[in-house]
Every structure is written in C-alpha cells, then in structure tokens.
Amino acid sequence: MIKKIQAILYATGIFRHYYGYNYFLQAVLLAVENPERLQSIRKEVYFPIAQENHTTVANVERNLRTVRDAMIKNGGLKTLENLLGCPLWGEKKPYPKDLISVFVDYLMNS
Numbered sequence: 020m021i022k023k024i025q026a027i028l029y030a031t032g033i034f035r036h037y038y039g040y041n042y043f044l045q046a047v048l049l050a051v052e053n054p055e056r057l058q059s060i061r062k063e064v065y066f067p068i069a070q071e072n073h074t075t076v077a078n079v080e081r082n083l084r085t086v087r088d089a090m091i092k093n094g095g096l097k098t099l100e101n102l103l104g105c106p107l108w109g110e111k112k113p114y115p116k117d118l119i120s121v122f123v124d125y126l127m128n129s
Contacts, residue, residue, distance in 0.1 A: 020051065023126060027102065032093025039082030042068050043119070046083065050123045057123065060116045083115035090118070 024047050033040060045068045050056050056063035065079045072079075090096060091112065099121060100107050107113070107121070 020048065020126065024048070024122065027099075027122065027125070030102070031090050031095025031098045033086055033090055033095065037086055037089050039084070039086040042072070042079050042082050043086045043115075045071070046115075046119050047122045047126070050119055051126055054123055054127070057116065057120055060119070064119070080115070083119075087113065087115050087118055 021044065024044055028034070028040070028043070033043070035041075046064050049064050049067065053063075061076060061080075065076045065083075069076045069079045096107060096113075099118075103121065103125060108117075
C-alpha cells in the first residue's frame with residue numbers, strides 16, 4: 020500500500036523532501052484503514068499524526084497544505100484527474116482533506 024501511495028505522490032510531483040510528505044502518507048494510511056475518519060479529520064487523522072510525530076495539529080495542517088500547494092504548482096492535479104478519469108476542482112484550490120480523500124477512494128477501488 021505504501022509503495023502505491025508513494026508512486027502516486029511521485030507522479031503528482033511530491034517527493035520526500037517536501038514538508039508534509041510523511042504526514043500525507045500517514046493521513047492516507049489512517050483513512051484507508053478506516054474511511055470514516057475523514058468525517059472528523061482533525062480528531063481522527065491530524066491529531067494522531069501530531070501525537071506520533073511530537074508536533075501540533077496546526078503544524079500537521081500547515082505541512083499538508085505545503086504538499087497540496089506543491090502538487091498544484093507541479094501540475095499534479097492534472098495527473099490525479101488522469102488517474103481518476105474525471106475532472107476534479109477546476110480553478111478551486113482543494114483542501115488537503117479533499118486530496119487525502121481522493122487518494123483513499125482511488126486506493127480502495129483499484
């Protein structure tokens with residue numbers, strides 16, 4: 020599962036050197052384990068990641084936004100659209116939880 024997530028991240032222009040890479044990976048894994056966690060993402064996903072990494076929820080959120088922004092800058096949203104076979108957001112900037120959800124849906128249905 021981890022290799023599959025990493026392959027998608029690499030295809031969307033996200034590599035290990037980005038702040039938030041590991042947090043994004045952890046978030047997707049937690050949500051794949053239990054997709055209902057996406058409904059309370061701060062409590063069920065961000066908080067456990069913050070605890071495990073000895074940081075704050077705000078820091079986790081900020082670093083996930085870094086991943087999102089880098090993905091947009093690197094053209095990764097287009098790659099995700101091609102992967103999923105449908106348009107995603109148009110001009111709207113997705114929330115990090117939206118991207119996590121897209122990864123979870125793709126991984127659970129492939």
